[in-house]
Amino acid sequence: MSTKVVERKPLTAWERSYVPSILGGLGVTWKHFKRTAPFLGNKPITMEYPEQKWVVPEGYRGAPYLVKDQDGATKCVSCQLCEFVCPPKAIRITPPGAEGQPADRANAEKMPLEFEINMLRCIFCGLCQEVCPEEAIFLQKDYSLTGVSREEMVYDKEKLLKLGGTHAGVQKWKHKLEEAAEQETFPVETAAATEATK
Amino acid sequence: MSATATLPAPAAVPPPPPETVTVKVNGKTVQVPKTMPNWQGKPEPTTMLQAARVAGVEIPHYCYHDKLPVAGNCRMCLVECGTPMMGPDRKPVLNEDGTPKIARSVLPYEPGTPRGVIACATPISPGMEIYADSPATHQMREAVLESLLINHPLDCPICDQAGECKLQEYSVEHGQAESRFVEAKVHKPKAVDLGPRIILDDERCILCTRCIRFTKDIVNDDALGIVNRGSYNTISAFPGKAFDNNYTLNTVDLCPVGALTSKDFRFKMRVWFLKETSSVCTSCGTGCNITVGAREGVIHRFEPRSNDAVNGPWMCDSGRLNYKWIGRADRLREVRIGGRRSNWSTALREISGKLSTAPAGSVAIVASARQTNEELYLLKRLATRLGAITDSIVREGEADGLLVSADRNPNSNGVRLTGMAYTEAGIQLPKIAAGIAAGTIRSLIVFGEDVTAHGLDAGLLAKLDLLVVSDVLPNPTTEAATHLLPGAAPVEKRGTLVNTKGRLQKFNKAVEAPGDARPEVEFLQELVEAVAGPIGTATIEGLFNRMTAEIAGFGGVQWAAVGDTGITLSL
Amino acid sequence: MDFLQNLDPTVQFILFSVVKIGVVFGVTMSFVAYSVLVERKVSAWIQDRVGPNRTAPPMAQFVPILGPFLTRLGIFQPMADGLKFLLKEDFTPSYVRKVYFWIAPAIAVIPAFLTLAVIPFGSTLGNPGNKMVIADLDVGILYTFGIVSLGVYGIVLAGYAANSKYPFLGGIRSSAQMISYEIAMGMSVVSVFLLVGDLNLSKVIEYQAHGGWLVFKQPLAFFIFLVAAFAETNRLPFDLPESESELVGGYHTEYSSMKFALFFLGEYANMIASSAMMVTLFFGGWTLPFIGDPASGLLGGLLHIGIFVAKMCAFMVLFIWVRWMFPRFRYDQLMDLGWRRFIPLALANILVTALVVAFVNR
Secondary structure (H helix, E strand, C coil), X not given: CCCCCCCCCCCCHHHHCCHHHHHHHHXXXXXXXXXXXXXXXXXXXXXXCCCCXXXXXXXXXCCEEECECCCCCECCCCCCHHHHHCCCCCEEEECCCCCCCCCCXXXXXXCCCEEEEECCCCCCCCHHXXXXXXXXXXXXCCCCCCCCCCHHHEECHHHHHHHHCECCCCCHHHHHHHXXXXXXCCCCCCHHHHHHHC | CCCCCECCCCCCCCCCCCCEEEEEECCEEEEEECEEECCCCCEEECEHHHHHHHCCCCCCCCCCCCCCCCCCXXXXXXXXXXXXXXXXXXXXXXXXXXXXXXXXXXXXXXXXXXXXXXXXXXXXXXXXXXXXXXXXHHHHHXXXXXXXXXXXXXXXXXXXXXXXXXHHHHHHHHCXXXXXXXXXXXXXXXXXXXXXXXXXXXXXXXCCCHHHHHHHHHCCCCCEEEECCHHHCEEEECCCCCCCCCCCHHHHHHCCCCCEEECCCCCCCCHHHCEEEEEECCXXXXXXXXXXXXXXXXXXXXXXXXXXXXXXXXXXXXXXXCCHHHHCCCCCCCCEECCEECCHHHHHHHXXXXXXXXXXXXXXXXXXXXXXXXXXXXHHHHHHHHCCEEECCCCECCCCCXXXXXXXXXXXXXXHHHCCCCCCCXXXXXXXXXXXXXXXXXXXXXXXXXXXXXXCCHHXXXXXXXXXXXXXXXXXXXHHCCEEEECCCHHHCCEEEEXXXXXXXXXXXXXXXXXXXXXXXXXXXXXXXXXHCCCCCCCHHHHHHHHHHHCHHXXXXXXXHHCCCCEECCC | CHHHHCCCXXXXXXXXXXXXXXXXXXXXXXXHHHHHHHHHHHHHHHCCCCCCCCCCXXXXXXXXXXXXXXXXXXXXXXXXXXXXXXXXXXXXXXCCCHHHHHHHHHHHHHXXXXXXXXXXXXXXXCEEEEECCXXXXXXXXXXXXXXHHHHHHHHHHHHHHCCXXXXXXXXXXXXXXXXXXXXXXXXXXXXXXXXXXXXXXXXXXXXXXXXXXXXXXXXXXXXXXXXXXXXXXXXXXXXXXXXXXXXXXXXXXXXXXXXXXXXXXXXHHHHHHHHHHHHHHHCCCCCECCECCCCCCHHHHHHHHHHHHHHHHHHHHHHHHHHXXXXXXXXXXXXXXXXXXXXXXXXXXXXXXXXXXXXXXC
C-alpha cells in the first residue's frame, strides 16, 4: 500500500491557546440554543410522535406482509426465494410437502404450510419483495411493531395475511387457467381467433 | 473418468498409446483419442462433444447423457464447425501461409457450406475445427432455447427442479432475457401421476427422451413413450402399465427440467437450501455412492453420486428412500443403565470396570456388518484383549442383477477383514447361546443387531451379568440391555465400508446425532482404551491408518488415498 | 425562638449543626436531581431537541395549565429517574471483587458531600452567632483538598473491583488525571491565600466583602482552578475516565441500579462542591459588591443564601454548557496541559503574588 504524507500545518500560538476553539464552540452552541430554547420565544419544531403521526410516503419500506389475490386466495407459493435472500434470516417458510394442502387457487399447486417472519430480526430491506416472483409479499407502511414477548414478534401466516390486505397484480395463474380452458375445445380457439371470426 | 484406482497395481504391460486425432476447439489445438467409450463403455468414434470436453470446453446439451444412447433430439448442442477444404484433386486446399484452408459454416446458410451440427452425435475428423464460442453458435443456442421455451409454463416458483434446472441454467447462460412469444401457449396435463414415486408435469417437458431411454435401455423396462403429435407431444407410461420399477427415481435426476419430479421430495425443500455431503448408501452390499441433501439437521433426500467403479450415475429407489428412519421420533437418544437414564462417563466407567475384571472367555461380542471398519477394528481390539468369542449376523435378500445386491449388509467384507466373523458369518451364534445357557459367558456386547431374532432370546439374555447394547432404534435386545449406548446413523458419522466387490469407500457426516447419541467410534475408542490400553491416535484418519497397517487385508492403504470414490482392495 | 435562645450553647450548636447538615444535604440532593434535568434540557436545546417533556404523575393532568406546563418542562422527570435507579435490578457480575465492588460507590459519593461542610453558604441567619457554615474550620481549604483527593479512591477501586478491562482503564486514567490536576488546583489557590492571609473560608469571604472579588485580583488563579475543576469532576472536555466511545462507560461499566446512581450522584455533587468552592474563593461567596456586611435579620440571611445559590447555579450552567462546546481531549493533551502548562503557570503566579504581597502591599 502506498502512503500519502499529508502535510500538517503547525498551529499558531493563538490557535494553540484553545481560545479560538472555545469561542467557536460557544458560538455554535449558542446559535442552536437561541433558536430552540422555548423561553427565547421559539416554537418547538420537533414532531410530538405518539400524538402526531407523520404521513408515511409512498414506497416507504415498513414491515413486510403477505398479500392475498383478488379472490382472497394466498398468493405465496412457497418458493422460498425470500427465505433464501433474507439477509438477517428473519423469514422461515415450512413448505407443504407432497401431502400438504394444495394451493387455494387452481393451477398454483403449492402454498406454504407455515410462513413466519421474525419482526425482531427483520431489517426492512425489501429484498423479499424484490425477489418475490409471485408479488406475494410487500413492505407496507407499518413501522411501529410492538409486542410483549419474542414469540409474539414472530408473525405467522395468518397474521401476515390478515395485515397484508389484497393485491391483484398481474394475475398470472388466473390467465394461465383461462388460456388452458380455451384449449379444451379442439381446434384451439384463442381469444384472437374468436375475435377474427366475429 | 472410467479410470478406477486399483490396489496394488499389477505389473502389467502398459497398453499401447491410443490412436489420436488432432482437432481445434475454440482455436486451441488438442490431441483427442480416435475412439472413446460410449454409453455402454464400448469404444466408438469420438464425438465433437467429447472432444470439446477433452479441451475443457463444455457444450450445453439436454438429451445427451454419458450413460445413455445418443438421441440427438434436443438440438441444444448445435455448434458451428469447420473442416479442411478439399480441392477437386482430393488434396487439401491451402491458405497463402501454407495452413489448410478451413471450410467454415457461415450464416446465412449457403448450399454447400457445412452447417451447424449437433456435437453429441457428430464424430470428429482430422483437422476439424469446433467453434463452441462463435457468434453463429451462440445464435443457434439462443434460437434452440427460444424454441424449447415456447410452450414452457415458466412456473419455476412451484417447480421442485428450480435451482438445479438445466433450462434455467442455460437460459441464463445462453438465452434471451425476454420472451417474444405473444400467442397462447399450449397447455398440457400437469401433476400427472406417472407411477408410485413419480409425478409428471407435461408442460415443463422438453421431450429429450432421457427418461424413455433410461428405462428402456438401462432397466430393460420399456414403460415410457411419447404420445400425440407436434406441440401436443407428451411423455406417457404404457397404457395399463405403471411406471413402477425399482429405478424410476433415476429419471428424476436425469430429467434436465422439472417434468419428472419425485413424489417423496415433492414440495419438501428447495434444493438451494440443501447442504450436500458425499456419502455411501448402506442399504445393501453394493455401496452406491450418494449425496445426502440435508438442511438444519433434517435429511431431505439421497441422490446418487457418480462412481463408475460402483454404481455409475444410478441408484435404486429402495436405497434412495431408505432414509426416513434416521429422523424417527423413537430413535435411541439416551444412555441408559438398567433402563434408567444415565450419562456417558458413568456408563463407560461401569462397563470398562466390569470388562477389565472379566475372566478370559467369559465375554462374547456380536458385531454388525452395518458397522464401519473402524468400529469393527476397535471391537476386534477389545475382543483380543478379553479373549472374547465374536460373530456377526447375515442379512440376505434377492439380487436384481442391476444394483441391488443379495447381501443386504453394507460391510460384510469389513467384518471378514477385521476378523470379527469368520468366512461364514453367524456360525458362532449357537456357541454363544450355548455358552450363555451354560453360564460360561457372563458378558455380551451387541452392536446394531437384534440378537433376540437370531437365537439369543430374552430368557437367555436375562442370564447375563452384563449386556452392553449399542443401537440407533429400539428393539427387544435394546430393551434387555443392562447398558444401552445410543449410536449414530451412517449419515451422522464418518467411516469406511468395504462393498461386496472389495471397494473400500468412505462416507462423511451430514447431520448431528440426536440427543446424547454419539458416533460409535468415539465411545468405543474411550472404552477400548480404558480396557485394553491406549491406541495412540484420536482421529478417525489415524485409526484407519493404524487399522490398515495392522490388518493385511487392507493392504496398508492410507486414508488420504481412499478419495471420494474409494479404492478397490484385492480380497 | 426564646426557647432556642435559652438553650445551653453546646446543645444549641449541636442542634443547629444537625439542622444545617440536614438542610444542606437535602438541598444538595435535590440540586443534583434538578441539575440533571437542567443538563438534559440545556443539551436538548443546544441540539435542537425538546428534551424530557412527558413524565408526569397521573394527577398532573388534572391540574389545568400548570400541570401540562410543568410536564413539558420536565419537572417530574428527576422523580422518575430516581425511582428507576431504585427499582432497577441491582446486578453484581460473578467475576467482580465483591467487597471493593460494593464499597467503591460509597467512597465515590461521600467526599463530595464532605467538602460542602466547610463552605460558607450564607452570612448568618437570625442570630448573629448562627453562621451559615456547617463547620467553620480554620484550615478549611486544606480540609477540602484532603477530602477531594479521597474521591479518586472510589473511582480507582471501582475500576479495579470490576475485574474487566474497560473499567480498569477508566480507573487508571482517572487516578492519573486527578492526581495531576490536584497539584495545579492546589497551587492556584495558594496565591489566593497569600492575599487573604488565612485558610478559613469565612475569612476569605470577609476579605472579598471589603477588598473586592478575588477573581479580579487573581484571574490566572481562577482560570487554572476552573479548568482543574473540570478535570477533577471528570466533566467534558476531560471525561476520559468514562469516555463512552473508547471505554464503554469507563469505571462504572459494570455497575447498575443504585450503585451506578451513587457514582452519578457523586459526579454531580462534585460539580456542586466545585461550583461552591469557586464562588467562595473567587466570586465573593454570599456577597455582592454592595452587600458586604453579615445580615442582621432572617430576611437578610435568606437573601445572602439566595445570592450564594444563584452564583453557584451560574457555575453549574457553565459546567453543563461547556460539555457541548468541546470535543474530548486526547490523553496526552490532557497530561500536557496539566503538567507542562498549568503547574508552571501556577508556580509563576505564586511567585508574582508573593512578590507583590511582600513589596507592594506592605
